Amino acid sequence: MKNKSILSKTLIATLAIGTALSFFTPVNNAAAENVTNVTKVTNSKHTPTYKTASISNFKLIRANKTVKIYEKSSTKSNILDSIKNGQGVVVLKKFNNGWSKVSLQYGTGYIPTKYLYSPKTNSNTHYAMNTRNTYSYFSPENRGSGFSTYYKANFKNKYSANKTLTDFWYFNSEPDANGRMEYETSKGLYSGYKDIGIATLAIKYPVKLNSSWKGLDGQTLKIVATNKTVKTKAGLFKKVVVVQDGQGKNFSYYAPQIGLIKQTFNGKTYTELSAID
Template sequence: MMKNKSIISMTLIATLTFGTVSSLLLQTESAAASNVTNITKASQSESTSTYKTASIKSFKLIRTNKTIKIYEKASTKSNVMDSIKNDQGVVVLKNYNNGWSKVSLQFDTGYIQSKYLYSAKANKKNHYAMNTKKTYSYYSPENNGSGFKSYSKATFKKLYSGNKTLTDFWYFNSEPDANGRMEYETSKGLYSGYKDIGIATLAVRYPVKLNSSWKGLDGQTLKIVDTNKMVKTKAGTFNKVVVVKEGKGKNYSYYAPKVGLIKQTYNGKTLNELSAIH
């Protein structure tokens, strides 16, 4: 069953059926807390050699003035798996000479007509993507007292061994349910999406401008409401943070330069915040 596609709300419900991964055991709250480090100066002044984002080689954007269908097979007579709109993106696994491309979709594969795909240009300045050379730890206060752990790790994986359609994504080890998030930084902006859907939309539009707005995956409005905010987290204090508001509620995502997502709020309450980076 398809889930709500909203960027922030998906954080609450998106799951990956990865099973137990012993090498990615979750930190206990006390262990995570003991590793909290003030990373403000170190992270925000990192040189290019220590900062790396996900490759956009296989990430393709959609160019169309209409909604495009993604099929189960390389035929318009096949079952429709999902639909995609202009300037949304997918990961292409293989191109065929018959005018079709196989894409990663819903933990599986789908097919889209290649004529609607185009390569994204790389972003060369003002980065707000997560650093793939680092491991991120997040604290989720609303998980306290629930069956979910309050601390989780996010590590970048080039390929998931259990499912070869899952490439270049962030594995959030939020036991008992894990979730995977893809993130691609282009000249148009930072694209993000969950792997159980497979479609990425703009999380931050570039160039970053106050009051810049765009539509999300479900048609909700996203808007940059601050470009120079100071934000305190368990991991430290960050400057020049970009704040993106989603929809009509008090739903915000916070992105620090050369660090990426450091905090999210949902209905005015902290959903998660960065607790450490290694």
């Protein structure tokens, strides 16, 4: 389940949780408790509200060893997965017996609460996607395949058929629709896929050229540009941060106050932002 980096070319297992993708519940804009308000500073009289996913239930691991995630709240139960120091999970419930139930692989798992801590909110430049918007992306690799070359990403507060899926981005890309969680903290922007349930740094804060860290699969991620101008179908973006994933020509591009605008694999664009609504 964990053989999937931030730039996974195979692009994420389908959200097949016993029901069709089209049955996703629409975003509930009234659920204000699920978002964090951020004010975008502009030179105009209008200062639009910018929202990112709330980090209230997002916890990071603090441990000098790999922490096991169990099927039940007992070290004698089956081991479902493991998580490393600095990675994150979504806590569904904290118990008085020293265990916390977390969202994991479209289901749940249990971690000793002593290894979890709450990160601080980022108060500097934001590179997370704005949960108020709908993002449209273009995937050139789908040309001639019978699948659509355009798809959308919408923020979902919850998925009614599976209560373990909360506060995530639904990318309805073909043929591999996927659910991605994104949490911005003072330590950086964390990202991960719901079919795994573990989030890893996508961008390390503060943003510094040549800053590096380890990804989910142990690969090195590195900031290779902090002030790049990038053109996509959605327009021209400035001061873009570029993160290299591994040793190849695999890159993710993040625009300030916008979020993910482009990704490449082996030097070829396989997704880019085409519009924001």
